[in-house]
Amino acid sequence: MDNGKRDHGGGLDAAAARHGGQRRDWLDLSTGINPVPYPLPQIGMDAWTALPDEAALSELEVAARFFWQVPDDAAVMAVPGASAAIVHIPHLAPAGTVHIPGPTYNEHAASFAQAGWRVTDKASDAAASVHVHPNNPTGQLWRAPDLTGSLRVIDESFCDVTPDQTLMDQSLVPGTLILKSFGKFWGLAGVRLGFVIGDPALVNQLRAMLGPWCVAGPALAIGADALRAERWAEETRNRLHKDALRLDALVAPKGAKLLGGTDLFRLYDVENAADWQNMLAKHMIWSRVFPYNSRWLRLGLPAPDQWPRIEKAIS
Secondary structure (H helix, E strand, O other), X not given: XXXXXXXOOOOHHHHHHHHOOOXXXXXXXXXXXXXXXXXXXXXXXXXXXXXXXXXXXXXXXXXXXXXXXXXXXXXXXEEOOXXXXXXXXXXXXXXXXXXXXXXXXXXXXXXXXXXXXXXXXXXXXXXXXXXXXXXOOOOOOOOHHHOOOOEEEEEOOOHHHXXXXXOHHHHHOOOEEEEEEHHHHOOOHHHOOEEEEEOHHHHHHXXXXXXXXXXXXXXXXXXXXXXXXXXXXXXXXXXXXXXXHHHHHHHHHHOOEEEEEOOOEEEEEOOXXXXXXXXXXXXXXXXXXXXXXXXXXXXXXXXHHHHHXXXXXXO
């Protein structure tokens, strides 16, 4: 029976149940979340005790507009995680055919299918399209001519490590929505914060669907502070890039060939991905394998103090 649960990274509880240990014993490299999160700012008690106010929401959305250099005529909306928007976006247009080139993040196809759309990997005659940019897990980058349909979704959840590759200029094209994830680059996935940027008419429809106070007060405060920390962002990009190259050099002698990914996760071709996952699991390090390709192994980056642990596991 389909329980609606799809294949994703994470799942440390299941890993511990299968391989032993407690959740706290494990190093999770199965996701693409920055292992050195943005330091939490001081948060006033009213952020916890009062309903989120319009001023705090406006401050966050202004900070987002500045950080991503959003064109003036495009709308910006904060949402409780990009996944919340992914669920609702298919309802913004009459169901038809949606082009989603894969393999890619599977929640897009699932949400469109549940809303009555037919999902295809063929671009011709599709009424809508979804492009994950850069793609998860391959890291493929897209260009404006690749976008098709009258409803165009660009998921830039992993684009903050390569801001020069953004398709933000497309936010001015009617029917276009760009998704941003706060949890990946800033390493605070538990805050559940994301953004939808683009066509004002579609963004206003989303606002109506999600209703008032959809983003928690603490998330408003944390997001606004983080999006103004440009120096932290630049230093973080530099560190992640160096660490990604370090990981490549570490696994290459063991036969792992880099296929793609980003500076938040790497995709490798290996002889047997399940064997690699089991080998790492013996050291309580969790990795990502894929049901559709037995040779693909995805690894996130360890925190600075965890490099000796992964080096020992791979040696």
